[in-house]
């Protein structure tokens with residue numbers, strides 16, 4: 001079948017929207033008609049060539065939501081017409097990691113996914129017979145995608161695609177980290193560094209857990225206003241001030257019970273560790289640092305009881321947790337709509353990257369007919 005897709009032809013160059021062929025789903029695979037897809041920083045990172053594991057040509061996009069169009073043999077958990085969210089982090093339920101209940105890092109398809117292939121080691125995308133590789137196992141900057149059944153979360157069909165697509169990556173990373181990874185306690189004090197999609201998600205998650213005080217730190221007054229709307233009780237705009245000192249001052253010199261880092265900047269990660277409370281403060285790192293960068297921590301901070309953890313996708317197990325988050329959105333508990341700053345057509349995907357570089361808004365979402 002022919003479809004429109006945005007292809008990364010060459011690093012550092014704009015994506016090229018064009019016709020590609022997409023093959024039918026094989027056993028265990030599902031053909032999804034993409035309805036909405038967020039433009040995430042990871043897409044830009046790969047398109048720029050900065051990601052050492054990147055490859056081209058490929059179809060980017062990983063924040064997708066859509067409708068099941070067809071299923072391959074053996075697929076039982078989704079059927080045509082079901083609404084789904086694409087998962088770059090699958091949940092097979094059978095590997096040693098999934099069975100452990102201790103991690104969301106499923107081992108089932110990692111190797112082939114990292115190379116740009118479906119689990120059988122081949123792509124479903126091509127152009128005039130030339131294979132085109134997938135990206136993050138999702139490739140949702142396209143009208144259709146073929147994905148393994150284990151990488152699709154079936155969700156409530158009443159939810160808006162342009163909002164819930166953000167739960168495929170950024171929003172869930174922050175929300176899940178607060179709810180399930182850190183398990184923020186009611187009445188506690190939380191500090192969130194960064195008010196982008198992930199940080200705002202952490203604010204939402206902390207509010208859902210009934211944190212008593214939620215402090216959000218960012219450079220942008222506009223983003224901090226969104227953080228307030230999401231539930232931040234205090235905001236710190238970073239200029240020449242020291243946000244760690246301000247958080248200590250707010251907490252009788254002790255620091256926050258929970259801190260979240262959502263910038264990917266190593267120096268900010270250090271601040272998130274220092275702002276965690278002596279005795280039991282738990283710092284959760286969510287941002288992705290540049291290749292080779294290192295985080296230095298004074299051991300005394302750990303000896304005196306602070307803990308540091310991290311979580312890809314906020315530790316969310318996609319097929320288990322993402323449908324629960326969609327239900328919360330439908331019930332009005334997760335106000336995601338304000339985070340959609342721009343609606344774009346697939347043809348304007350490069351505009352989405354420009355808006356991100358200009359730091360204009362939180363999320364651009366590509367919508368399909």
Ligand SMILES: [Zn+2]
Pocket residue numbers: 040041042043062063169170
């Ligand atoms: Zn992402």
Ligand SMILES: [Zn+2]
Pocket residue numbers: 090091092093094095096097098099105106107108
């Ligand atoms: Zn697994």
